Amino acid sequence: MPLALLALAIGAFGIGTTEFVIMGVLPEVADDFGVSIPTAGLLVTGYALGVMFGAPIMTALGTKVSRKRMLMLLMGLFVLGNLISAVAPAFGLMLVGRVVASLAHGAFFGIGSVVAAELVAPQRKAAAISMMFSGLTIANVVGVPLGTLVGQSAGWRVTFALVAALGVIGLLGVAKLVPDLPKPEGVHLRHELAAFKNVQVLLAMAMTVLGFGGVFAAITYIAPMMTNVTGFADSSVTLLLVLFGLGMVGGNLIGGRYADRALMPMLYVSLGGLALVLALFTLTAHNKLLAALTIVLVGALGFATVPPLQKRVLDHAHGAPTLASAANIGAFNLGNALSAWLGGMVIAAGLGYTAPNWVGALLAVSALLLAFLSAALERRETTSGTVVTGGGVPSERHAAVHR
Numbered sequence: 295m296p297l298a299l300l301a302l303a304i305g306a307f308g309i310g311t312t313e314f315v316i317m318g319v320l321p322e323v324a325d326d327f328g329v330s331i332p333t334a335g336l337l338v339t340g341y342a343l344g345v346m347f348g349a350p351i352m353t354a355l356g357t358k359v360s361r362k363r364m365l366m367l368l369m370g371l372f373v374l375g376n377l378i379s380a381v382a383p384a385f386g387l388m389l390v391g392r393v394v395a396s397l398a399h400g401a402f403f404g405i406g407s408v409v410a411a412e413l414v415a416p417q418r419k420a421a422a423i424s425m426m427f428s429g430l431t432i433a434n435v436v437g438v439p440l441g442t443l444v445g446q447s448a449g450w451r452v453t454f455a456l457v458a459a460l461g462v463i464g465l466l467g468v469a470k471l472v473p474d475l476p477k478p479e480g481v482h483l484r485h486e487l488a489a490f491k492n493v494q495v496l497l498a499m500a501m502t503v504l505g506f507g508g509v510f511a512a513i514t515y516i517a518p519m520m521t522n523v524t525g526f527a528d529s530s531v532t533l534l535l536v537l538f539g540l541g542m543v544g545g546n547l548i549g550g551r552y553a554d555r556a557l558m559p560m561l562y563v564s565l566g567g568l569a570l571v572l573a574l575f576t577l578t579a580h581n582k583l584l585a586a587l588t589i590v591l592v593g594a595l596g597f598a599t600v601p602p603l604q605k606r607v608l609d610h611a612h613g614a615p616t617l618a619s620a621a622n623i624g625a626f627n628l629g630n631a632l633s634a635w636l637g638g639m640v641i642a643a644g645l646g647y648t649a650p651n652w653v654g655a656l657l658a659v660s661a662l663l664l665a666f667l668s669a670a671l672e673r674r675e676t677t678s679g680t681v682v683t684g685g686g687v688p689s690e691r692h693a694a695v696h697r
Contacts, residue, residue, distance in 0.1 A: 296413045299425045301467030302406045305369055306429030308460035309399050311437030312376055313341060315457070316392070318442030318532070319450040326450070327385040340389050341396040342627045349400020349624035353617045361405050361616070362474045368405070369465035372398040376458035380451045391454075400627070403427075404620025407604050412475055417554055419608070424550020424601040431546045431597060434539030439532055494610040495618050497668040499625045502603050505565055505661035507629030509596035511654035512572055513538060514634040516589070519647040524585045534589055541593025549598035557602045561665045564598040569658035571595060575651040599661075600626075633657060 316323070316337050324334035356364035375395025382388035403426075410426045411419040437460075445453040490496065512519075520526040520534055545564070552560045571591045578584035604622060611618035636657075637650030 296471075298413055298472040299410055299422060301464065301471040302365075302410055302426040303429035303432075304460070304467050305365070305372075305402060305406070305464030306426055307433045307437055308429075308457055308464050309372060309402060310430035310433030311441055311460065312372075312395055312454070312457045313345075313399065314434060314438045315441035315445070315453060316341070318438060319445035319453060322445055322450045323388070327388070329385050333385070337389060337392050339631075341392045341399075342631050344393040344396025345399040345627040346624040346631070348397035349404055349620040350617060352397055352401035353404055353620035356401065356405070357616070360474055361409050362468065362472050364405055365402060365409070365468045365472065366465055368398040368402045369461055369468060371395070372402070373458050373461035373465065376454050376461060380454035380458060400623040401620050403430075403623040405616055407608065407619045408616050409472065409475065411605070411608055413473075420553035420557070420601045420605040421550045423604050424546050424553075427546050427550075427597075427600055427604075428543065431539065431542040434542055435536055438539070439536055442532065490618065490621075492610050493671065494668060495607055497664055497671075498603050498606040498610065499618075499622050501561070501565075501599070501661045501664050501668070502622055502625040503629040503632065504657045504664065505568065505599045505603070505629070506596060506626050507633035508568055508572055508654035508656075508658035508661065509592055509633075510630040511633035511637045511650045511657060512575060512592060513589075514630075515637055515641065515647060515650050519579055519650075520585065523579050523647050524582055526582065526585075534586060537586055538589050538593040541590040541595075542597040545594035545597035546600060548594070550601040553602035553605055557606060558665065558669050560602045561599060562662065564595050564602075565658055565662040565665060568592070568595040568599070569655045569662060572651050572655040572658060575654075576648040579648050579651070629657075 320331065320334050320337070323337065324331050327334070352368065356367070359367070372395050375391045375393070375398070378391030378394060379388050380391075382391055406426050407423050410422040414422040441453045441457065444456065516534065516538070517528075517531045520531060521528055526534065549560060549564065571588060575585075575588050575592070578588045604619065607618050607622045633650075633654065636653045640649035640653055641647060643649075
């Protein structure tokens with residue numbers, strides 16, 4: 295794999311750390327600013343909304359800039375946002391810092407996915423994308439626990455200062471290692487927007503929202519479920535999240551490897567397995583060993599969908615994939631927000647802390663049904679000779695590929 299993928303993975307590691315570490319230091323932040331935990335939770339919500347809306351906006355603004363330069367600008371924005379958070383004298387300013395940092399998130403992963411795919415041979419695209427996303431998954435195993443430990447011992451401001459330093463390393467890596475790939479000729483914002491007219495792009499994004507939403511329906515409420523139902527001590531939750539992160543790392547690598555060989559079968563297996571495991575989680579949550587194993591499987595099966603879904607968006611937004619790729623990253627965060635809300639509703643309705651697992655299972659089943667629909671439409675397009683280009687960019691005719 296090219297060294298440029300390492301630079302992208304380092305940037306992804308920093309972004310993944312800052313996204314999730316706030317959950318580990320939320321009590322310290324709330325105490326420091328004198329706000330309630332729910333109010334401090336706006337730092338999580340604000341970040342998610344910033345990713346969702348910032349991904350397409352920042353990518354659209356960068357259509358006239360080379361992809362390498364845009365990646366560097368995004369890492370600079372990420373560094374600035376985390377520095378604002380580290381030195382913020384008031385809660386409101388820290389919230390601004392979180393939003394500023396979040397604006398880099400979706401566009402970095404979206405543009406980075408396109409760059410990663412262009413650095414390797416066609417049959418290695420999904421593996422290259424998974425290599426970049428490995429930075430995000432490893433962040434949940436290493437960056438988040440270490441950031442939480444630093445925040446609890448040396449202060450949360452030190453954590454965000456260190457994350458900003460990670461961003462500087464990522465920026466220098468992109469500047470040094472990522473080649474300045476030429477922009478595709480004739481690609482403008484209207485061509486990028488045309489990708490959203492492709493039903494396969496929209497279906498892939500819907501699968502992203504529902505499939506990954508199934509993961510976060512359960513994981514959002516993992517702490518109360520594990521302590522109140524399974525019987526783990528509060529101090530064990532961090533270890534359980536590390537297990538979830540390890541599952542994410544494994545699933546990401548497996549998804550990237552097999553998506554290059556058989557993309558749609560990989561989605562069938564991962565989404566079907568995810569739905570089954572989440573449904574069983576209502577039972578395994580009552581046993582410590584089985585619960586820990588289930589958490590690993592949820593992380594693995596959930597993240598095994600990421601490389602194939604991201605590659606499917608790139609494939610069907612042919613010729614103008616950047617905006618669609620970034621929007622798909624926003625779709626992950628939309629799924630997170632939607633599933634967390636639905637999971638909270640069933641808990642509030644008195645159905646118990648395991649009820650969100652059923653919500654997650656239903657969301658995963660819905661994503662699986664969309665995968666079957668997507669494949670059926672693709673077969674029909676192939677049979678009828680319909681050309682699937684997706685981006686609206688003048689190009690040679692590309693036959694729809696049956697996966």
